[in-house]
Amino acid sequence: MAKKKKADEGSWGKLVRDIVVILILVLGIHSCVAKPFYIPSDSMMPILRNGDRLIVSKYPYGWSYASASFHLAPKKPGRWFGKLPERGDIVVLEHPVSRVDYIKRVIGLPGDTIELRGGALIINGKPIKREVEPMLSVPVDANMPGPDSSLGRFLSRDASGKEVLELPIVRETLPGGATFDTIDMGPGYMTDDYGPVKVPADHLFLMGDNRDGSADSRVAVSQKGLGGPVPFDAIAGRAEIISFSTNGTAIWYNPLSWFTALRSDRAGTNLRPAHDPNAK
Template structure:
């Protein structure tokens, strides 16, 4: 008995390749960018220190985190200043003496970084480099000079002595051969006890200012490197031209994430060797001095 054999042919179909859903991809990218922009504008953003105006507390090459919410939100909070200027603020707050803030230039969309040294209603003046609030000089005490290591981002360049015209040289060599910058340093203590270091090493035009009464909704700000800072005292185009409106303040500096000494290059090894390891995670909030009841201002 013959058995018929049948051959079964199986046909395998190749799965169809779905095309890229470009609309979905673009939508996902747009949502991600909006989330980053929202975080950048309303929560926190990174900030880079490009100048020596905040020496000795901030060095060129420091990278910071700036929080956006401590004083509420305004046009200055929005990253890249995408919104037009205005005098509105949402959940407004007022900085405290000693806060390091990010004011925007009154004309240019350029971020500065300065310290709050006068609040709304204060009668503010500077006499011989010393801040005077409501007629009371803000205490300044001489501190031992800081020893800031010299590197590509720290050149110890403090200009010339106005009396002699000679360069002001604060460089020194330690016993181990390390070259450092030792600028004359003062400790300034504000009425709320906020205390921090400043450099005031020569007499110059901005050492005398005011008196003025700070308007409501404004603060006075100055750089810690007092003789090399374009701030509220400076009415020239590079300065902040007087008291800063609170809606022009885009945030408060919180801490240093990392710092580079200026030797970073294409060699990946330099990404690590250029780090200033002792500066990472340093807080930028001022210390609070123990003033005692006798030092309270009325």
């Protein structure tokens, strides 16, 4: 009996040890290599939609306190193996005040002067290239438009009678050639005119692609914005790819609904910006 009891205790000890090792490995991968990320809003429309799940890589810019899986690490300045993002990268960051996760696009690097006039972006005194694109039709579902969305004014119906969002698209090209689509809802929004502001050393200027519906570097912290350029140390990683996306109809106790809720055309979407070879 004593031998059996010792063997049982040894088995339980091994199980606990194995669980601890697995947890450490998972947290290590989550903090240092890659982690999943859920899109809860429309601020990065049109490329990202409420209900998208992403893979965010942790290593492209090095590691800081923001890399940790849980936002409990002390906010110590500094970055191991730090490498600045490129203009146009989509990054996940820890809000400098609330420590909530945000996702935005890098618009300005250290030393850049950022300005907006009538919604047109100006970097270092030069208006960036802007091209009006055809309206983008996006199906309406339980996740789209998202909560507190500013896109409701674009609700319409397609030829078959289904509800869609008909979105006004402007393609922007940043210095260096990164090019991507944005939503421009027209004049009259408080974020249409901003600056000029010079980005300090070791800071980044971040904006959402839904230009008139994003709480970003143009918006005060009191209004849930970033309150200006963000410290580089607050960047947690780079958005790489959409792993899968759901339309908001999945029910946790109905496995069949997990599959019927999938937006099959979203999986595998590359989130790195295209580049215009002719841009300066």
